[in-house]
Amino acid sequence: MNESKPGLTITSIALLVILFLQLPVIVVVLAAFSTTSYLTIPPQGLTLKWFAKVLSDPVYLDAIRISLMLAVGSTAISLVLGVAAAYALFKRMLPGTEALTSFLMAPLILPSVVIGVALLQYYSLIGWRGSFAALLLAHVIITVPYIVRSALASLAGVDTSVEEAARVLGANGFTAFRLVTLPLIKPGLVAGALFAFVTSMENVPVTIFVASAKQTTLPILIFSSVEMGVDPSIAAVSTLLIVATVFVLWLAERWTGFHRFI
Amino acid sequence: MSSLKLDHLSKHYGEAVIVRDLSLEIANGEFVSLLGPSGCGKTTVLRMVAGLIAPTGGKITIGEREITVLPPNKRRIGLVFQSYALFPHLTVFENVAFGLRRQGVKGVELEKRVKDALALVRLDAFGDRYPRQMSGGQQQRVAMARAIAPRPDVLLFDEPLSNLDAKLRDEMQIELKRLQRELGITTLFVTHDQAEALSLSDRVCVMAHGNIEQFAVPEDIYHRPATAFVASFIGKPNRLPGKVASRNGAGGTVEIGCGLTLNADRLDVAAGGEVELFLRQEAIELRTTPAEAPANSIPGTVQLRSFSGAHVQYVVRIGAGTEIVVEAPSSGAASNLEKDASVFLAVAPANVFALAAKGARS
Amino acid sequence: MSNWKAGVLLFGPLALLLFGVFLVPVLLLAPTSFHEYSPGVGIVANSWTLENYARIVTDDYYREVVWRTLYLGLGVTVSCLLLGYPVAYLIVRGPARLRLPLTLLVIFPLMLNLVVRSFGWIALLSNRGLVNNFLIQTGLIGAPLKLMFNLTGLMIGMTHIYLPFMVLMLVAALQNVPRDVEAAAATLGSSRTHVFTSVTLPLTAPGIISGSILVFVLTISALVTPRMLGGPTYKVMATLIYDEYMQLLDWPSGSALSFSLTVIAIAIIWASSRITKCWAGMA
Numbered sequence: 074m075n076e077s078k079p080g081l082t083i084t085s086i087a088l089l090v091i092l093f094l095q096l097p098v099i100v101v102v103l104a105a106f107s108t109t110s111y112l113t114i115p116p117q118g119l120t121l122k123w124f125a126k127v128l129s130d131p132v133y134l135d136a137i138r139i140s141l142m143l144a145v146g147s148t149a150i151s152l153v154l155g156v157a158a159a160y161a162l163f164k165r166m167l168p169g170t171e172a173l174t175s176f177l178m179a180p181l182i183l184p185s186v187v188i189g190v191a192l193l194q195y196y197s198l199i200g201w202r203g204s205f206a207a208l209l210l211a212h213v214i215i216t217v218p219y220i221v222r223s224a225l226a227s228l229a230g231v232d233t234s235v236e237e238a239a240r241v242l243g244a245n246g247f248t249a250f251r252l253v254t255l256p257l258i259k260p261g262l263v264a265g266a267l268f269a270f271v272t273s274m275e276n277v278p279v280t281i282f283v284a285s286a287k288q289t290t291l292p293i294l295i296f297s298s299v300e301m302g303v304d305p306s307i308a309a310v311s312t313l314l315i316v317a318t319v320f321v322l323w324l325a326e327r328w329t330g331f332h333r334f335i
Numbered sequence: 336m337s338s339l340k341l342d343h344l345s346k347h348y349g350e351a352v353i354v355r356d357l358s359l360e361i362a363n364g365e366f367v368s369l370l371g372p373s374g375c376g377k378t379t380v381l382r383m384v385a386g387l388i389a390p391t392g393g394k395i396t397i398g399e400r401e402i403t404v405l406p407p408n409k410r411r412i413g414l415v416f417q418s419y420a421l422f423p424h425l426t427v428f429e430n431v432a433f434g435l436r437r438q439g440v441k442g443v444e445l446e447k448r449v450k451d452a453l454a455l456v457r458l459d460a461f462g463d464r465y466p467r468q469m470s471g472g473q474q475q476r477v478a479m480a481r482a483i484a485p486r487p488d489v490l491l492f493d494e495p496l497s498n499l500d501a502k503l504r505d506e507m508q509i510e511l512k513r514l515q516r517e518l519g520i521t522t523l524f525v526t527h528d529q530a531e532a533l534s535l536s537d538r539v540c541v542m543a544h545g546n547i548e549q550f551a552v553p554e555d556i557y558h559r560p561a562t563a564f565v566a567s568f569i570g571k572p573n574r575l576p577g578k579v580a581s582r583n584g585a586g587g588t589v590e591i592g593c594g595l596t597l598n599a600d601r602l603d604v605a606a607g608g609e610v611e612l613f614l615r616q617e618a619i620e621l622r623t624t625p626a627e628a629p630a631n632s633i634p635g636t637v638q639l640r641s642f643s644g645a646h647v648q649y650v651v652r653i654g655a656g657t658e659i660v661v662e663a664p665s666s667g668a669a670s671n672l673e674k675d676a677s678v679f680l681a682v683a684p685a686n687v688f689a690l691a692a693k694g695a696r697s
Numbered sequence: 698m699s700n701w702k703a704g705v706l707l708f709g710p711l712a713l714l715l716f717g718v719f720l721v722p723v724l725l726l727a728p729t730s731f732h733e734y735s736p737g738v739g740i741v742a743n744s745w746t747l748e749n750y751a752r753i754v755t756d757d758y759y760r761e762v763v764w765r766t767l768y769l770g771l772g773v774t775v776s777c778l779l780l781g782y783p784v785a786y787l788i789v790r791g792p793a794r795l796r797l798p799l800t801l802l803v804i805f806p807l808m809l810n811l812v813v814r815s816f817g818w819i820a821l822l823s824n825r826g827l828v829n830n831f832l833i834q835t836g837l838i839g840a841p842l843k844l845m846f847n848l849t850g851l852m853i854g855m856t857h858i859y860l861p862f863m864v865l866m867l868v869a870a871l872q873n874v875p876r877d878v879e880a881a882a883a884t885l886g887s888s889r890t891h892v893f894t895s896v897t898l899p900l901t902a903p904g905i906i907s908g909s910i911l912v913f914v915l916t917i918s919a920l921v922t923p924r925m926l927g928g929p930t931y932k933v934m935a936t937l938i939y940d941e942y943m944q945l946l947d948w949p950s951g952s953a954l955s956f957s958l959t960v961i962a963i964a965i966i967w968a969s970s971r972i973t974k975c976w977a978g979m980a
Contacts, residue, residue, distance in 0.1 A: 078790055079786050079787050079790050079791050083783045083786055083787060084787055084791065086783040087783040087784045087786065088787075090780045090784050090860070091799065093780070093857065094802065094803065094805075094806045094857065094860060094861065095802065095805075095806065096817070096821065096857075097806075097813075097814050097816075097817020097820075097821065097857065098805075098806065098809065098813075098814075098817060100817045100820045100821050100827055101813060101817045101820065154710050154711040154714065155711065157707040157708070157710070157711070158708045158710075158711040160707055161703070161704045161708040162708070164700075164704070166701060166704025166707065166708070167701070167704040167705070167708055173708065173712075176712070177711065177715065179719070179720075180719055182963065182966060183723065183959055183962070184917075184935065184955075184958050184962055185918065185920065186920045186935045186938050186939065186955070186958075187723070187918075187938075187956075187958060187959050188719070188723070190726065190938060190942050190951060190952065190955055191723045191725065191726050191955070192718070193942060194722065194725060194726065194948065194952070195721065195722035196722075198725070210714065210718045213714065213718075214714070214718055217711065217715075234416045234417075234420035235421075235422060237407070237414075237416070237420065238416060238420040238421075238422070238481075239422070240386075240387070240406070240407040240408050241385055241386075241387075241407045241408070241410070241413070241414040242408075242433050242434035242481070242485065243434050243437030243438060243485065245406065248437070249408075253422055253424075257423065257424060267808075271808050271810075274810065275810040275811045275812060277811070277920065277921045278935070281939075281943075282942065282943075291812075292810060292921075295810075295812045295813070296812050296921060299815075299816060299819055300928075300929070307816055308816070308820065311812075311813040311816055311817075314809070314810050314813055315809060318805075318809050319805075321808075322801075322804075322805065322808060326801075
C-alpha cells in the first residue's frame with residue numbers, strides 16, 4: 074500500500090521548509106566568524122575576534138551571568154513549587170481540581186507583554202522594582218506552567234498502585250514519592266525543566282518591564298543592541314547561545330530520550 | 336504472625352454505602368477468601384485493611400494491635416496487587432529489598448533475606464532483571480516475593496491471578512497455596528473467581544452489596560449455601576422464573592409453568608410470591624426413566640449435546656420452551672444421548688434454591 | 698481528613714505566589730485603564746474615563762495597529778499551516794529513520810533563543826543584509842529591496858518563529874489518523890488526492906484548528922520579533938503597549954490596550970474550545 078506515502082513534491086517542499094527553519098541559525102553562525110561587519114556570500118574571511126570581544130566585555134559577561142542566575146533559579150523554584158502543586162492536583166487532595174489547574178496555566182494564556190506591564194505597575198506600586206528577587210519571582214510565574222503541565226502529564230502515566238505498594242512496604246508518604254513516583258516521572262520533568270529553563274533564558278516581554286538597568290539579561294542586551302544596527306559581536310554571543318542550546322538538547326536527549334515528551 | 340479482626344467495619348461515600356457494618360475474624364495462619372461479584376465491596380475491605388482507604392466506622396485489629404487509623408507503612412502487612420505494581424525502575428532484587436530497607440535491614444542480612452524470598456518463588460537467578468524483562472507469571476511471583484520478604488503479620492491479595500491466562504492461573508494457584516501453607520501467614524484473598532476461592536481457602540466469605548452473605552468452609556459454601564444469593568452465585572446455575580404454589584414447613588412447591596412444579600427444601604417466599612429458581616447444571620441428573628420421590632422429576636427433550644472432555648453438556652427443553660443446561664460426567668450413563676431423545680431431569684429438593692423475584696441479585 | 702491539609706501544604710505556596718505576583722497585578726491594571734492621562738503630569742487622580750478604550754475603536758492610528766495585528770496573525774497562521782503540513786506529513790508518513798532527525802530539526806529552532814532567531818532574520822533581511830547583498834551582487838536588482846520594517850519582514854520572521862508549534866500540532870494530529878482508514882478509502886477506488894481531501898484532511902481538522910489558534914494567539918501577543926523586525930515605527934498591538942509604557946509613559950492608554958489584547962486572545966481560545974467541543978460531541 075503506497076497510497077499514503079509522501080511523494081517527491083511533498084518531500085521536496087518539506088525539506089525546503091526545514092531548511093528555511095535553520096536559515097537564521099546558519100546566518101548567525103556565519104556572521105559570527107565573518108571578518109566584515111555585514112554579511113556577504115561567500116564570507117570575506119574567517120575570524121574569532123568577535124568571540125574574543127564578547128568574552129572580554131564585562132557588559133556581555135554580566136548579562137550572561139544574570140541570565141543564567143535567573144534561569145537556574147526560576148527553574149529550580151518552579152520545579153519544587155510546580156511538582157508539589159501538580160502532585161496535590163493529581164491526587165485530588167483539594168476540591169475543584171479543574172479550576173485550580175486552569176489557574177496554574179493562566180500565565181501561559183495571557184500575552185506575556187500584559188504580564189510584563191502588570192508587574193511593572195505592581196512592582197512600582199509596592200516598591201519592588203529593581204529587586205532581583207522580584208525579577209526572579211516574575212520568571213517563576215512564566216516558567217511554572219511548563220513544569221506543572223509536564224508533571225501532570227507524567228503523573229497521569231504512573232500506575233497509582235505502585236506508590237501504594239511502596240506505602241504498604243513501609244515507606245511514608247514522602248519516601249514513597251521520593252523513591253518511586255519521582256524516578257518514574259523524572260524524564261517528563263527533565264523535558265519540562267528544559268522548557269522552563271529555555272523560557273526564562275529567552276524571555277524579553279516580562280523582563281524588559283521589570284528589570285532595572287543593572288539587571289540586563291542576555292536577550293534584553295541583544296534586543297536593545299539591534300536598534301543600533303547589526304553588530305557581529307551580537308552574532309558571536311548568539312552563536313555561543315546556539316552551541317549551548319545544542320549541548321543542552323543533546324545532554325537531555327542522552328539522559329532521558331526526552332523527545333518522546335514533546 | 337497474628338489473627339486479623341474486622342469489627343463493625345463500614346465505608347460510606349456520601350449516600351452510597353460500599354461496606355455495611357462488616358465483622359470478620361481470621362485466625363492466625365488461616366487463608367480466607369473474600370468472594371463476590373464486582374462492586375460488592377470486597378476490594379474496599381481489603382484496601383481498608385491495607386490502610387489505603389479510611390473506614391467510615393468500625394475497628395481493624397491485627398493480633399492485639401489496633402491498626403484502624405495507622406498509615407499503611409506502620410501496619411506490617413504484605414499486599415499483592417492485581418496489576419502487581421512492581422517498581423519498573425528497580426531491579427527484581429531491589430523490588431524485593433524495598434520493604435526490608437524500610438525496616439533498616441542492611442548488608443549481608445538484606446542480601447540473604449532477598450535471596451530467600453526469591454528462592455521461595457523459584458526466581459533465584461532473576462535478581463538483576465527489570466520487571467519489564469519478565470513474563471506475567473514471573474512478575475506475579477516477584478510481587479509475591481516482595482510482599483513476603485519483610486515477614487508481614489498479614490498477607491493481602493487483590494485478585495492477583497486475574498491477569499494471567501487460564502493455564503498459568505492454575506499453576507500459580509497451586510504455588511500460592513503451597514507458599515501460604517509453608518509460611519503460615521494469615522491471609523486475606525480477594526477474588527471474583529469462585530473456583531479460585533474454593534480451592535485455595537480454609538474459609539470463604541461470600542459478599543454482596545457490602546454485606547457478608549456466608550462465611551464458611553468451602554464445602555459448606557458449595558453444598559449448603561446459607562442464602563439464595565450464595566446459591567445463585569456459586570456453581571453454574573440455570574435461572575428460571577416461578578411462583579410459589581404452596582408452603583410445607585421450611586420448604587414448599589414452586590410452579591414453573593406448563594403444569595410443571597418443583598419441590599424445594601427451603602423457601603423464603605410466601606405462597607403466591609414470584610421467585611427466581613436456581614438449578615445448578617452439575618446438580619441435575621439426566622435419566623431415561625422418571626426419578627422417584629422425593630426427587631423432582633421433569634420430562635424434557637435433548638436439544639443439543641456438547642462434549643468438553645471431562646463433561647458433556649446438554650441443552651434440554653422442558654415445558655413449552657424453557658431450556659435447561661445440564662452437565663453430566665462424560666464417563667457416566669447419560670453421556671451419549673442423541674438429539675430429540677426423551678429424558679427426565681432429576682433434582683433433589685435440597686438443590687433447588689429460590690430467590691424472591693427482582694430481589695437482591697448481582 | 699489529613700489529605701486536605703497535605704493538599705493545602707503542597708498547593709498553597711504556588712497558589713499564593715500566583716495570587717500575589719500574577720493575579721493581583723493583572724487585576725490592578727483594570728482601574729488604571731479607566732484613568733485619565735495628561736502628558737507631563739501623568740495619571741490624573743480621581744479621574745474616570747472610557748476614553749482609553751474609545752480611542753482604540755475610533756482613533757485611525759490605533760485602529761490601523763489593531764487591524765494590522767489581526768491581519769498579521771491571520772497571515773502568519775495561514776502560511777504556517779501551508780508550510781507546516783508537508784513537513785508534518787513527511788515526519789509522520791515518511792521513512793522511519795528520518796523521523797527523529799527531522800523532528801529534532803523542527804524542535805531545534807524552537808528551543809533556540811527568540812532574540813537570536815529574530816537577529817538572524819535582521820542579518821538576512823536588512824538593507825545591507827544577506828538577501829539584498831546577494832541579489833545586488835548577482836545583478837538581479839539595482840537598489841536594495843525593502844524587506845524589513847514592513848509587513849513582509851514581519852510575516853517572514855514570525856512564520857519562521859511559530860512554524861515549529863504548528864508542525865508539532867499537525868504531527869500529533871496525523872499520528873492519530875489510522876492508516877487503515879486511508880487504505881480503506883484507497884481500496885474503494887479513491888485517488889491519492891481524493892484520499893487526502895476526503896479522509897486525511899477532515900480527520901486532522903482538530904489538529905489544524907488547535908495549531909492555528911495557538912499560532913494566531915502567539916502572533917498577536919508577540920513583542921520581540923515585531924519590535925526587532927518592525928522597528929520603532931511599524932507597530933503592532935504589543936509593541937504599541939511597549940511604547941505607551943516605556944516611551945510615552947501613558948500607562949492608562951497602555952493598560953487599556955493590554956486588556957483589549959487579552960480579551961481578544963482569551964475570546965479566541967474560548968471560542969475555539971467551544972467549537973472543538975461541539976465537534977467532539979458530533980463524533
